[in-house]
Amino acid sequence: MKQYKFLQLDMDGVFADFYTLLEHWFNVNHWKEIESRELILNTLKGTDFFYKIPLFPNSLDLLRMIDEKTKGQWNILSTPLEGDFINSVYHKNRWLNNVFKKAKVKPLDKLFTKDKWKYATANDRPNLLVDDRPENLKLFIEKGQGLGIRYQNNESNYKKFIKKIDALS
Numbered sequence: 001m002k003q004y005k006f007l008q009l010d011m012d013g014v015f016a017d018f019y020t021l022l023e024h025w026f027n028v029n030h031w032k033e034i035e036s037r038e039l040i041l042n043t044l045k046g047t048d049f050f051y052k053i054p055l056f057p058n059s060l061d062l063l064r065m066i067d068e069k070t071k072g073q074w075n076i077l078s079t080p081l082e083g084d085f086i087n088s089v090y091h092k093n094r095w096l097n098n099v100f101k102k103a104k105v106k107p108l109d110k111l112f113t114k115d116k117w118k119y120a121t122a123n124d125r126p127n128l129l130v131d132d133r134p135e136n137l138k139l140f141i142e143k144g145q146g147l148g149i150r151y152q153n154n155e156s157n158y159k160k161f162i163k164k165i166d167a168l169s
Helices: 018-026 037-044 059-070 085-103 134-142 158-168
Strands: 007-009 074-078 109-112 128-131 147-150
Touching: 007 059, 018 037, 059 074, 059 085, 059 158, 085 109, 128 134, 134 147, 147 158
Parallel strands: 007 074, 007 128, 074 109, 128 147
Antiparallel strands: none
16 A cells, blocks of 8 residues: 555756756856855746746656656645745746646646645645655654655656655555
């Protein structure tokens, strides 16, 4: 029996190449060279940044794999840009709709919140969060009583990731 009710899939860093576009916008070799978090937030607010994010080379395959292994029981669970909720969610939705058409998949829902841990359980069963940020996973597991897998597309091993999904399915 599957160990989780729904798979909650983060967007940025998992199948959306957020950091590459961030580096391009700020003309830096690595996003950590950007002066401050505040500069990033202030620069991105009110823009269509989230509509322009590139895909990783395996993003469409990753989405199809998630859809197949969960039998369609998955959601997007993404954090909106702080201080720019409406605009960033609007552009994330536009971007996601285009990507889902290309991949020929559709999640049950698209959820946008900084408090991902609130979606850690459903009907007294744990949900599984796939996210690139350890802080999100920690809260999801500890505070929300969910399950978590860290996956950062440009750093994690895709085959190991699939094995982790299989072990929980």
